[in-house]
Amino acid sequence: MSAQIIDGKAIAATIRGEIKAEVDAMQTRYSQVPGLATVLVGERKDSQTYVRMKKKACAEVGIASFSHDLPADISQADLLKVVQDLNAHPEVNGILVQLPLPDHINEEEILSAISLTKDVDGFHPINIGRLSMKRRAPLFVPCTPKGCIELLDRSGVEIEGRRAVVLGRSNIVGLPVAMLLLHRNATLTICHSRTQNLPQIVREADILIAAVGRPEMVKGDWIKPGAVVIDVGMNAVDDPAAAKGYRLVGDVAFDEAREVASAITPVPGGVGPMTIAMLLRNTLDGAKRTLE
Ligand code: NAP
Ligand code: LUD
Numbered sequence: 001m002s003a004q005i006i007d008g009k010a011i012a013a014t015i016r017g018e019i020k021a022e023v024d025a026m027q028t029r030y031s032q033v034p035g036l037a038t039v040l041v042g043e044r045k046d047s048q049t050y051v052r053m054k055k056k057a058c059a060e061v062g063i064a065s066f067s068h069d070l071p072a073d074i075s076q077a078d079l080l081k082v083v084q085d086l087n088a089h090p091e092v093n094g095i096l097v098q099l100p101l102p103d104h105i106n107e108e109e110i111l112s113a114i115s116l117t118k119d120v121d122g123f124h125p126i127n128i129g130r131l132s133m134k135r136r137a138p139l140f141v142p143c144t145p146k147g148c149i150e151l152l153d154r155s156g157v158e159i160e161g162r163r164a165v166v167l168g169r170s171n172i173v174g175l176p177v178a179m180l181l182l183h184r185n186a187t188l189t190i191c192h193s194r195t196q197n198l199p200q201i202v203r204e205a206d207i208l209i210a211a212v213g214r215p216e217m218v219k220g221d222w223i224k225p226g227a228v229v230i231d232v233g234m235n236a237v238d239d240p241a242a243a244k245g246y247r248l249v250g251d252v253a254f255d256e257a258r259e260v261a262s263a264i265t266p267v268p269g270g271v272g273p274m275t276i277a278m279l280l281r282n283t284l285d286g287a288k289r290t291l292e
Helices: 008-030 045-061 076-088 107-113 125-131 143-154 174-183 198-202 271-291
Strands: 035-041 064-070 094-097 163-167 187-191 207-210 228-231 235-238 246-249
Touching: 008 045, 008 143, 008 271, 035 045, 035 076, 035 271, 045 064, 045 271, 064 076, 076 094, 076 107, 094 271, 107 125, 125 174, 143 174, 143 228, 143 271, 163 174, 163 198, 174 187, 174 207, 187 198
Parallel strands: 035 064, 035 094, 163 187, 163 207, 207 228
Antiparallel strands: 235 246
């Protein structure tokens, strides 16, 4: 039997509709809308694409966006100054510093400089620390991990008590999504590049979150029959038949996995649009907190 396809694109569109209604209400009641500042350093094509999509999504729901496109050779001090100015800017409720930053920039120092109340990516060490502890609420939860949980919830997938396996332990996806699953009472296994017998461990998963950045690494016969698969991977692979010369694939061999899983996210159209929807949600929530 073929798996249910979890349509992240459609779910994200529903969420953007919910956000737009709340932004409209805020505008009516307070004559104010939420504001997001985007900080893009350098000219990486993928980062440019994602930031453009984020600004377009802001416009669609009525969130104001403030662009800061900065040269790749900007100094640490100048970038820090941009962040500090945005911290003080009254119309900015959220600050997004798109990652990765150039090698000469100290990422930790930049992310730590973002005001806790404007940290809509949830990457400030204090927010990550709170996310990782019991009963310590972070002000914001990172967007991609939050989007993964939202996809499970809106697809009616039970998390509590189930075996969850997370592939990857990065600061932006693997680690925070694992913490969220733990808070929701999953029984958790985290795998990484030194994990032994990976296929065997993946076969235990009722819920599999793949975030390794290896095209189609997870094969159909690694999936437990009936498992739910959330594929975070976004990998460009050469494809002469495609208009751009490449196509996007996930970390999971989709065609094989869909024959075994009960539900699975596609790439594109799965987690990606949810990352952007969660950024809008966090920006709106930040603005609401400021007004209250
Ligand atoms: P990352 O920082 O490169 O982390 C990759 C993780 O996977 C690391 O923990 C690494 O282990 C582990 N890993 C790598 N090769 C492995 C292997 N052969 N077996 C087991 N584990 C392995 O990547 P990331 O930023 O988390 O991103 C992961 C993927 O998600 C990428 O394709 C990225 O483009 C995509 N992504 C998508 C979204 C979205 O919104 N859809 C958002 C963010 C990222 P070690 O820790 O041992 O090195
Ligand atoms: N840095 C992110 N760096 C990279 N895909 C994203 C992403 C949308 N500070 C900071 O936005 O949250 C972040 N905060 N990230 N990412 C990756 C990561 C960051 C990835 C994919 C998409 C954001 C997305 O919308 C579409 C999809 O999967 O359907 C396809 C887009 C396309 O190129 O066609």
